[in-house]
Amino acid sequence: MSTPLELPASVSPFLSTYLPPASPSSSPDPLEPEETEPASRPFVTLTYATSLDSHLSIAPGVQTALSGPESKALTHHLRTFHDAILIGASTAVADDPGLNSRLPGTTLSQQPRPIILDPTFRWQLTRESRVLRTTRDGQGLAPWVFVAKEPEAGDVRVGVLEEVGGQLVVLEQEDGKEWGWEKILAKLAELGIKSVMVEGGARVANGLLKRGDLVDSVVVTVAPVYLGKGGVNVSPEGVVRFRDVAWCTLGRDVVMAGRVELVEGV
Ligand SMILES: NC(=O)C1=CN([C@@H]2O[C@H](COP(=O)(O)OP(=O)(O)OC[C@H]3O[C@@H](n4cnc5c(N)ncnc54)[C@H](O)[C@@H]3O)[C@@H](O)[C@H]2O)C=CC1
Numbered sequence: 001m002s003t004p005l006e007l008p009a010s011v012s013p014f015l016s017t018y019l020p021p022a023s024p025s026s027s028p029d030p031l032e033p034e035e036t037e038p039a040s041r042p043f044v045t046l047t048y049a050t051s052l053d054s055h056l057s058i059a060p061g062v063q064t065a066l067s068g069p070e071s072k073a074l075t076h077h078l079r080t081f082h083d084a085i086l087i088g089a090s091t092a093v094a095d096d097p098g099l100n101s102r103l104p105g106t107t108l109s110q111q112p113r114p115i116i117l118d119p120t121f122r123w124q125l126t127r128e129s130r131v132l133r134t135t136r137d138g139q140g141l142a143p144w145v146f147v148a149k150e151p152e153a154g155d156v157r158v159g160v161l162e163e164v165g166g167q168l169v170v171l172e173q174e175d176g177k178e179w180g181w182e183k184i185l186a187k188l189a190e191l192g193i194k195s196v197m198v199e200g201g202a203r204v205a206n207g208l209l210k211r212g213d214l215v216d217s218v219v220v221t222v223a224p225v226y227l228g229k230g231g232v233n234v235s236p237e238g239v240v241r242f243r244d245v246a247w248c249t250l251g252r253d254v255v256m257a258g259r260v261e262l263v264e265g266v
């Protein structure tokens, strides 16, 4: 049994201006009905933990604990402010993640919807996959897996997913190319997702950072370690500069929050 996460007091004031806008009240003022257009994309927070040499893990497919307990609590706090949490297929395969918030006191309505980008549906999920156990235990929401085409008839993983209320979402790929981020985010908006926390891995982060205009907040934990050559590296194609930057020391880690100012040379 792991030690319960405890949120350091400095985290809430530090993150407050980087969070998605609060959802409008469910009972709007009848005298002032809202006439807002549905947003074309959700609020996007890009977040991950990195080593000093900008690696997310020591090698492809190897889960690597970087965050200390304090910055891990920050990540789990951040999860409660988002409608969805998104990862790439390689992270799902490598980490078997829970993709929920395990901060004590988190209610089911505060849990984010796990989204896995898996165009070729290579995630071998089973009833024992952690995210599905988390869902069955009432500690998180069932995942939505984005795939490029319907799977073969009789694929047992579909039943396993649907049993807990999860689903496959088919998003076609043009000429076998990766989905553009505008397309991914538009689909999320269509599915009612108003905010998404993109957690990685590196291919996801590097892809999204090409489109800094689609990112609202960036929250990066830096852990005091070099992972050396062979790590899974976040290094976008172009230069990415930030504005409104704040730093917070949490235990042995330091966390940067900011907004993308400019992406050059992509
Ligand atoms: N330290 C941290 O905060 C984190 C660490 N990780 C680590 O990162 C590693 C995995 O990272 P990567 O190998 O870079 O893989 P990844 O997790 O970014 O997954 C890449 C895969 O996701 C799918 N994908 C991503 N973007 C797509 C797009 N635009 N269109 C269609 N499909 C798309 C594709 O199947 C692609 O092969 C693991 O070792 C994991 O432990 C992952 C997340 C956070």
Ligand SMILES: Nc1nc(O)c(N)c(N[C@@H]2O[C@H](COP(=O)(O)O)[C@@H](O)[C@H]2O)n1
Binding pocket: 048, 049, 063, 064, 065, 066, 067, 071, 072, 075, 087, 091, 092, 095, 096, 097, 098, 099, 100, 199, 200, 221
């Ligand atoms: N914030 C953070 N720090 C680390 O050291 C990490 N390795 C990660 N990984 C990400 O968190 C997911 C695991 O989540 P659960 O705790 O299982 O819910 C993993 O999939 C990565 O996205 N993050």
